[in-house]
Every structure is written in structure tokens, then in C-alpha cells.
Amino acid sequence: MRHLLSTRDLDRTTAVRILDIAEDMADVAQRAVPKLPTLRGKTVANLFFEDSTRTRLSFEAAAKRLSAEVITFSAKGSSVSKGESLKDTAQTIAAMGMDAVVLRHSASGAAATLAGSGWIDAAVVNAGDGTHEHPTQGLLDAYSIRKRLHGAASRGRDLDGVRVTIVGDIVHSRVARSNVWLLTTLGAEVSLVAPATLLPGAIDSWPVTASHDLDAAIAAKPDALMMLRVQAERMTSGFFPNEREYAREWGLSAERFARLDADTMVLHPGPMNRGLEISSAAADSARSVVLDQVTNGVSIRMAVLYLVLSGNDGTDA
Amino acid sequence: MAVRLVLQQADIQRALTRISHEILESNRGSDDLVLLGIPTRGVMLAERIAGIIGSLEQRDIPVGALDVTMYRDDLDRHPTRTPRPTRIPESGIDGRTVVLVDDVLYSGRTIRAALDAIGDLGRPRAVRLAALVDRGHRELPIRADFVGKNLPSAAAERVNVRLAEIDGEDAVEIDGGTEHPGGAA
Known part of the structure; x- marks a missing residue:
């Protein structure tokens, strides 16, 4: 290489x-x-x-x-x-x-x-x-998902059929892009959840499904839920009304986390905005792979x- | 180019049986013995030798794999190698007699790398070397303690070891040289 x-x-x-x-x-x-x-x-x-x-x-x-x-x-x-x-x-x-x-x-x-x-x-x-x-973030996320699913038997495996949902600021996120390409190459099914303003315009050409409803995505019991950081430094205009509304609609609150399937792992590339896109209940739980990442x-x-x-x-x- | 069959299945089996006895003899039994094969085929040979010693001694002999890729000194001279997993038996190697097992002993550089790798994993009481084939052409002061077959060869030739576990059959053959390479003995 x-x-x-x-x-x-x-x-x-x-x-x-x-x-x-x-x-x-x-x-x-x-x-x-x-x-x-x-x-x-x-x-x-x-x-x-x-x-x-x-x-x-x-x-x-x-x-x-x-x-x-x-x-x-x-x-x-x-x-x-x-x-x-x-x-x-x-x-x-x-x-x-x-x-x-x-x-x-x-x-x-x-x-x-x-x-x-x-x-x-x-x-x-x-x-x-x-x-x-x-790209190395995408690779380490794929590695973390594979490791959590297969443990010591991970070697040689791809992610065929693994369902990954990526939530948040997709349009500004290089992490989301690297993950979308890599995870789909490895065979995973990727879905994106974001406010309409934070989805890229060319989303139709991406190998993913996109929606705006986090509660529906949680009900679909994905294998992995990746919460993205809200990148305040790249937000030059109003992409959503305010932080409280973002947290209410697209944040992994303690209440949403409680509804999450027991087998769903939670990823976050860090640094985390606790209370905005992810709650401490989710970030510090046993289902969180943030430190593994x-x-x-x-x-x-x-x-x-x-x-x-x-x-x-x-x-x- | 001629392909010459040097060892057949029965020859390999006999060589491994003899090596197993020699290891037991030099170690005065199987106490504290750990076999580490060098991937890929060295691992299979180590497992076979462990099986033979195990049945002679009526006990399980710890066996593992030692990948030396990251310790090689020739990484810039070849296309990128993919490392293989290293598996060290739970008993560890500290204070034990480690027998390294490889299929072909040639320049000695792989064994040099293996000795460095062992040094990062622990401190064995002694390290020995077993090779199914010793084809000469050493570039370092390294020799094997247990050899299946000495096989003088020309540098231009290739020695291929095939094992049933991955190649479907047991055989050692020399590929690509003339019948009697000048001065290679």
C-alpha cells in the first residue's frame, strides 16, 4: 500500500x-x-x-x-x-x-x-x-464493531449483513463518509439518521438509506448505533434551531438509550458533547464501545x- | 525446468519421528518443553512433532505459533508481507526450553528474527531449532539442532515443502535447478 x-x-x-x-x-x-x-x-x-x-x-x-x-x-x-x-x-x-x-x-x-x-x-x-x-477512523470503527460481534474469532471476517445506523451531522462529517464507504464495502447495511439540513445533497448516490426519525431507527434494532459529534466549528449558518431541539430530536438521551435493544452497541468518534448528541447514560454504559474505539x-x-x-x-x- | 521430489510422505513422517526422539533425548524428557512453529508450515510441523512427543510421553506438549514478520530485516527488499497470528501457549515461555520449528532453514534470517521476537515475549531457559530441511546458504552464524534432511541446493533453486494440512499432500521437492548444482554442497 x-x-x-x-x-x-x-x-x-x-x-x-x-x-x-x-x-x-x-x-x-x-x-x-x-x-x-x-x-x-x-x-x-x-x-x-x-x-x-x-x-x-x-x-x-x-x-x-x-x-x-x-x-x-x-x-x-x-x-x-x-x-x-x-x-x-x-x-x-x-x-x-x-x-x-x-x-x-x-x-x-x-x-x-x-x-x-x-x-x-x-x-x-x-x-x-x-x-x-x-479513513483510519472508519477502519477503527469497523474493527471495533467486528471485535464486539466476534471477539477472538474476528480474524478474516467481514461485516456481511451487519446493520449500522449513523446519526447526526452527516453533511460535515468525514467520519460518516469514511464509514459509509468502508462499512458497505465490508458488506454492512448502513442507514443514516439526521435532520434534513444535515444530510448531504447527493445522498441519493450513496449506498445507504436515509431518514430523519431516530426513534424509528432505534425500534429497528440495529447492531450498531454510531452517534456523530455536532461540529459547532463547521456550522456557519443555522442548521437546526438550537441545541435543545437537536438533543430532543436526534440525541441519544437516557430515555432513548433505555429503549435501545440490549444487543445494540453504541459508538462515538469523540470528542463527545455530553447532553447534546449523547447522554452520559449511553456513553458510560457497557454497550458503549467508545473507549474500545x-x-x-x-x-x-x-x-x-x-x-x-x-x-x-x-x-x- | 526440472522438479525433483526429495521427500515423500513416509520420509517426512520418519524425519519428524526421529526429530521428536532427538528433542526428547537432548531435553532429557518432555518437562518444560514448548514448541513454537514459524508460520505457515512450521506451525503444522510443530503440531505434528507435539503430537508424536505427546503420544510417546502420554502428556500434552504446549505448542504455539511465532510470527516473525515484524522482526524481519528485509521488509524493504520484498513486497509487503502480511503478518500471521502469534499464539503463545498459556504456560508461557519463561524458564522453559523452546524448540523453534520451521520447514526450511536457508539464510538464517528468519531464525534471527524469531530469536528477537522470543526476547520480547519472555526469557526461555534455552532455545533450540528444528527444521525439516536444511538447504545451506547461511548468511548468519545460526545452525539447527534437529534436522530432517540436509539438502544441498543452488541459490537459484526453490525448495518447496507441501503439507497435507494446507497443500493436500506431504512432499518436499526442488524446483528450477539443474541436477547437480556446482559447488553448492
Whole structure:
């Protein structure tokens, strides 16, 4: 694998392979020495042009567990605030001899631009680009669902027939997009629930069903319910009247959570707005996989860094 | 190109039986013995040897799988390898005699990687090496303690081990070389 830019590029075999390698990486975390020498001598640059805590820390932990050197760059307090372009920043980083660039950027398509630009030779891993994609989040969500359903027997399995409902701010959500492409590629049936203003205009061309009624979605007993964060920072105009109305119609309140099927797991990519899209009763319950998602994120990112940084010709054996 | 059959099913069975006896002899019994196969075919061979020793000793011999992909030093020289699961027996490896089992011993680099992997998993009392075929061409100071068959080969040849568990039959054959590779013995 040369780059990881989008889950749309992944076929089912490749996706299952990444999840399976992540299983092996998760086993490593349980050992006395939770570290592998695999990427000794490689350098990974974390380029974060947009705020992030968990994704940045997760990539950093993943690279370090594989013995890579990590250099982290945040746009705040850097030359970007002096007006440096993505190209100049990338070339500066490349001149320092980086093997991989983990890029988070507010512009959709930034990672693809960097990978296809010829500015740098390094492998590019998309860690979130605008409202486009966040592929490692999609992968870790798929991993978390598979792990919760199949436990130790997860290896080699896809998500055939698994019913996943994604709720909330779909239009601004790169997490939703990465999940829609990946989960459907893996065979899952994905449905979306959102206010009409927060569904993308091109929803008809997506391989999903869409509705506005969370109570009906809960009554349909999905295998997994993914609550998305309300992204106040991307809401430039009134997408819904106010937070209380959003919470009442589309939030997983304690009362709704009580109606949820006992086998339905609850996911949230974090950071959570407690009391808005998710209640503490749901977030802290045994059916919540929120903390598993964080743990699994490190395993997934180890698998991805291994795949883009090993091999001599970008092809796979 | 000629394909030469070197070991048949009965030969492999005899070699594994002899290796099993040799392991028991050198370990003075089966106490504290752990067999770790190197995927893919080493795992099957380790399970077969554990079965033979188990029936000789009337006890279960701990057997597992040790994947060494993430410890290799040649990851940049080949297409990306997919790691296989590592399974360590519940008894662990600390203070035990670990016998590594692989199908073909060649450059020795896989075993070097395996020794590093073992070091991250615990501290065995001793590590031994069993290989069904030793084809020479070592690049590191590593040798096997138990060998099924020494098989001088040319570097250009391929040694294929096929096992009934995944290949449908037991056989070892040499592929692609001439009958008598010069100077390879």
C-alpha cells in the first residue's frame, strides 16, 4: 500500500487485511514489551494543520510502538501562521528526510493533493481532510464493531449483513463518509439518521438509506448505533434551531438509550458533547464501545503505518 | 525446468519421528518443553512433532505459533508481507526450553528474527531449532539442532515443502535447478 487517502479506494480483501493486521498489533499491546522493531530507522511526520488531540496522540503512539521516529507539527505556533503554503511546509518536511506524512488539514482533498503532487516521495496517510474523509477512523470503527460481534474469532471476517445506523451531522462529517464507504464495502447495511439540513445533497448516490426519525431507527434494532459529534466549528449558518431541539430530536438521551435493544452497541468518534448528541447514560454504559474505539485506533494506525512503510515497490505480497 | 521430489510422505513422517526422539533425548524428557512453529508450515510441523512427543510421553506438549514478520530485516527488499497470528501457549515461555520449528532453514534470517521476537515475549531457559530441511546458504552464524534432511541446493533453486494440512499432500521437492548444482554442497 503506497498511501492511505480514502476508504473508498479499499476493496474488501484489503480492508479485511488491514483489520486482521490490527488484530496482531492489538496482541502486541498485551505483551510484557509492547513494542516492535519493525519501523526502526523510519521517520513519521505528523502534520496537523487542524486541531486534534486523540488522532495525533494515537498516530504518535502507533509509530512509537513500531519503533519509528516521530516528529509532530501543529499549525499553531508554526510558519503556517506566517502564511506558508502546504507545498512549502511539505517540502521543508521532505527535505528533512521523512518516510511518511500523516496529514490533517481543513481542506477536503489535501492528502490526495500531497500524495499526487510530486512534491514529496513520502507515503501519505490521511488523518482527516476537511469534510471529505478520515479513513483510519472508519477502519477503527469497523474493527471495533467486528471485535464486539466476534471477539477472538474476528480474524478474516467481514461485516456481511451487519446493520449500522449513523446519526447526526452527516453533511460535515468525514467520519460518516469514511464509514459509509468502508462499512458497505465490508458488506454492512448502513442507514443514516439526521435532520434534513444535515444530510448531504447527493445522498441519493450513496449506498445507504436515509431518514430523519431516530426513534424509528432505534425500534429497528440495529447492531450498531454510531452517534456523530455536532461540529459547532463547521456550522456557519443555522442548521437546526438550537441545541435543545437537536438533543430532543436526534440525541441519544437516557430515555432513548433505555429503549435501545440490549444487543445494540453504541459508538462515538469523540470528542463527545455530553447532553447534546449523547447522554452520559449511553456513553458510560457497557454497550458503549467508545473507549474500545480509542484503544483500537492505535492498533489500526500501527497496521496502516506498517503497510505504507514496508515493502520495496508499493505492491503487496 | 526440472522438479525433483526429495521427500515423500513416509520420509517426512520418519524425519519428524526421529526429530521428536532427538528433542526428547537432548531435553532429557518432555518437562518444560514448548514448541513454537514459524508460520505457515512450521506451525503444522510443530503440531505434528507435539503430537508424536505427546503420544510417546502420554502428556500434552504446549505448542504455539511465532510470527516473525515484524522482526524481519528485509521488509524493504520484498513486497509487503502480511503478518500471521502469534499464539503463545498459556504456560508461557519463561524458564522453559523452546524448540523453534520451521520447514526450511536457508539464510538464517528468519531464525534471527524469531530469536528477537522470543526476547520480547519472555526469557526461555534455552532455545533450540528444528527444521525439516536444511538447504545451506547461511548468511548468519545460526545452525539447527534437529534436522530432517540436509539438502544441498543452488541459490537459484526453490525448495518447496507441501503439507497435507494446507497443500493436500506431504512432499518436499526442488524446483528450477539443474541436477547437480556446482559447488553448492
